[in-house]
Amino acid sequence: MHQATYGTLYSAFCIMATKLPRQKHIPQRTCIVCRTTGAKRGLMRLVRDGEGRVSYDATGKRAGRGAYLCHLPQCWEQALKRGALVRALRIEGLQAEDTEALREIAQRIVVEATGMAAS
Numbered sequence: 001m002h003q004a005t006y007g008t009l010y011s012a013f014c015i016m017a018t019k020l021p022r023q024k025h026i027p028q029r030t031c032i033v034c035r036t037t038g039a040k041r042g043l044m045r046l047v048r049d050g051e052g053r054v055s056y057d058a059t060g061k062r063a064g065r066g067a068y069l070c071h072l073p074q075c076w077e078q079a080l081k082r083g084a085l086v087r088a089l090r091i092e093g094l095q096a097e098d099t100e101a102l103r104e105i106a107q108r109i110v111v112e113a114t115g116m117a118a119s
Helices: 006-019 074-080 084-089 096-118
Strands: 028-030 037-039 042-049 054-057 065-069
Touching: 042 084, 054 096, 065 074, 065 084, 074 084, 074 096
Parallel strands: none
Antiparallel strands: 028 037, 042 054, 042 065
């Protein structure tokens, strides 16, 4: 009777392991308001730069402390009203220009959401 040795078992494992396709790692992030998790590319990143300014980061690669929001208009409204964004980015408060820019982005999201729902 043939008895399996460590070497033959290891060889068989290596052959099986190389034939299986590897799953690509997809980074997960959490929305700071509703706490839902999703793929990093599926959420919108806001970044605080070195001067304390907050802006939308379309590429997801800008330097600075980041916070993620989903595409729901309610999350954007709550992030600006309740200070979730201020807490997540660890800043004293949003500057007026930053708040206006973020409100414009939130408005675009609302328009896109209602436009898609009407279609």
